[in-house]
Amino acid sequence: MAPLQGSRAPMEFGGPLGAAALMLLLPATMFHLLLVARSGSARLLGPPPYLPGLEALWSPWALLLCLTWLGLQAALYLLPARKVAEGQELKDKSRLRYPINGFQALVLTALLLGLGMSAGLPLGALSEMLLPLAFAATLIAFIFSLLLYLKSLVVPAFALAPGGNSGNPIYDFFLGRELNPRICSFDFKYFCELRPGLIGWVLINLALMMQEVELRGSPSLAMWLVNGFQLLYVGDALWHEEAVLTTMDIIHDGFGFMLAFGDLAWVPFTYSLQAQFLLYHPQPLGLPMASVICLINAVGYYIFRGANSQKNTFRKNPSDPRVADLETISTATGRQLLVSGWWGMVRHPNYLGDLIMALAWSLPCGVSHLLPYFYLLYFTALLVHREARDEQQCLQKYGLAWHEYCRRVPYRIMPYIY
Ligand SMILES: NC(=O)C1=CN([C@@H]2O[C@H](COP(=O)(O)OP(=O)(O)OC[C@H]3O[C@@H](n4cnc5c(N)ncnc54)[C@H](OP(=O)(O)O)[C@@H]3O)[C@@H](O)[C@H]2O)C=CC1
Numbered sequence: 001m002a003p004l005q006g007s008r009a010p011m012e013f014g015g016p017l018g019a020a021a022l023m024l025l026l027p028a029t030m031f032h033l034l035l036v037a038r039s040g041s042a043r044l045l046g047p048p049p050y051l052p053g054l055e056a057l058w059s060p061w062a063l064l065l066c067l068t069w070l071g072l073q074a075a076l077y078l079l080p081a082r083k084v085a086e087g088q089e090l091k092d093k094s095r096l097r098y099p100i101n102g103f104q105a106l107v108l109t110a111l112l113l114g115l116g117m118s119a120g121l122p123l124g125a126l127s128e129m130l131l132p133l134a135f136a137a138t139l140i141a142f143i144f145s146l147l148l149y150l151k152s153l154v155v156p157a158f159a160l161a162p163g164g165n166s167g168n169p170i171y172d173f174f175l176g177r178e179l180n181p182r183i184c185s186f187d188f189k190y191f192c193e194l195r196p197g198l199i200g201w202v203l204i205n206l207a208l209m210m211q212e213v214e215l216r217g218s219p220s221l222a223m224w225l226v227n228g229f230q231l232l233y234v235g236d237a238l239w240h241e242e243a244v245l246t247t248m249d250i251i252h253d254g255f256g257f258m259l260a261f262g263d264l265a266w267v268p269f270t271y272s273l274q275a276q277f278l279l280y281h282p283q284p285l286g287l288p289m290a291s292v293i294c295l296i297n298a299v300g301y302y303i304f305r306g307a308n309s310q311k312n313t314f315r316k317n318p319s320d321p322r323v324a325d326l327e328t329i330s331t332a333t334g335r336q337l338l339v340s341g342w343w344g345m346v347r348h349p350n351y352l353g354d355l356i357m358a359l360a361w362s363l364p365c366g367v368s369h370l371l372p373y374f375y376l377l378y379f380t381a382l383l384v385h386r387e388a389r390d391e392q393q394c395l396q397k398y399g400l401a402w403h404e405y406c407r408r409v410p411y412r413i414m415p416y417i418y
C-alpha cells in the first residue's frame, strides 16, 4: 500500500489547531519547568512562582553563547569522520550520505571543556543562565524553522516529507515540509537530532553538578547517578549514531518547528530537569538505594540496547550469526519482521527499556516531589503516541504481514499490560 502524500495524507497532532496549541504549550511547559525546579515548593502542577519579565529572559550573551555552541558543534560535524553512512533510499532512488562522527564530537567537546575549565572557565555559572539560554534557544528554533519553511517552498516536490506538506502553513511549519534540508553536504535535521541538544544536555547536567560543588563542597550521590546515567544514554546514542538514520524522524518526518525546538531547546533544558531539581532540592541517598537504582538503570539499558542492536543487526544482515536463528515473518516488500528474541516479547521492546531507564533517572530525586518524574510522564506519552504513529506506518508498509505480527506479538510496549 503506497503511503498517502501531501494534502491527501491524514493530519497528525490534531491538525493545524493541535499544531498551533503545541507551539505555545511546549515552550510554556519548558519555561514552567525551569522556573519551578528552582522554586522552594517545586510543584509540577501549580502556578509558576513568578512570571519572568523580558529582562530575566533576554540576554544577548545567552544568545551569543547558544550561537557559539551551535557553531562549535557544526565545526565538529564537518571534521573528517571515521565512516560515512548511506541513508535509506529516497523517492528519486538516490541515497544521502551522513558522517558518523557524533561520538568523536562528544569526546572533542569534553576535551575542549576540560581545557577551558583548567584555564578557569566557570562552568557552574551556566546553571544561573538557564532561563535566558532556554529563551535564546527557543528564539533560534523559531527563526530556524521559519528559514526551513521558506527554503522548503523552493525545493522540488520529491524533496518534500510525506506528511508535512498539507498546504496549511501552520501545520506545515510545525511538522516541517522538507524531508532532508541540506546546504551542500550539511544535513540540518541529522545534525540537530544528535549533536547540539544531546551534548548540550550533558553539558548542562555537568554545569549543575559543578554548581553543587560550589554550593555544598562536593557532588551528591544522587547528582552523580543522574549525571552518570544520562551521560551513558547520550554516549550510547552517539556511539550508535548510524541507527538514527532508520528512525521515523529521519525517514518520514520533515524538519520543522517540532523537531527544531525539540532538538535545540526541549532536550537540553527539560531533559536536564532531574539535575536542576537536585541542585535546589538536595536529596539524601544511601548506598543500598543507590545500588537498587543502578540495577534498574542497568536492566533498562540491557533491554534498550539489546533490542535496538538486535533489530539493527538484523536489518543490516539477516544472516548474521547473532540473529540468523531468530524466527521471522516474510512481508510482501521482501523485508522480514522478527517474531522471536526481543521483538517477540513486545512490539517495542526498545521503548520498554527506555522507560525503565527514565524511571531510574527520577528515583535519585526521591519521592517527595512529582516534578522530577515529569520526564517519565512526558516520555510515556511521547512513546505511546510514537508507537501508534509507527504502527500506522508499518501497517501501510507491510499490510497483512503486520496484522500477523500483531496477532503473534499482541502487546505493544509492556508485556500483559499494554
Ligand atoms: N529519549 C527520547 O526522547 C527518545 C528516544 N527514542 C528511542 O530511540 C530509539 C529509536 O526509536 P524509534 O525510531 O521510535 O523506533 P524503532 O527503533 O522502534 O523503529 C521502529 C521500526 O522498526 C522496524 N520494526 C518494527 N518491528 C520490527 C520487527 N519485529 N522486526 C524488524 N523490524 C521491526 C520498523 O521499520 P522497518 O521495518 O522499516 O525497519 C519500524 O518502523 C528507541 O530506542 C527509542 O526508545 C525515541 C524517541 C525519543
Ligand SMILES: CC(C)CCC[C@@H](C)[C@H]1CC=C2C3=C(CC[C@@]21C)[C@@]1(C)CC[C@H](O)C[C@@H]1CC3
Residues within 6 Å of the ligand: 026, 193, 194, 233, 236, 237, 244, 247, 249, 258, 259, 261, 262, 263, 266, 267
Ligand atoms: C518537542 C516535542 C515534545 C517532540 C520532540 C521530540 C524530540 C525531542 C525527540 C524526537 C526523536 C528523538 C530521538 C532522540 C532524542 C529526542 C528526539 C529528538 C534520540 C536521539 C535519543 C537517544 C536515542 O538513543 C536515539 C533517539 C532517536 C530519536
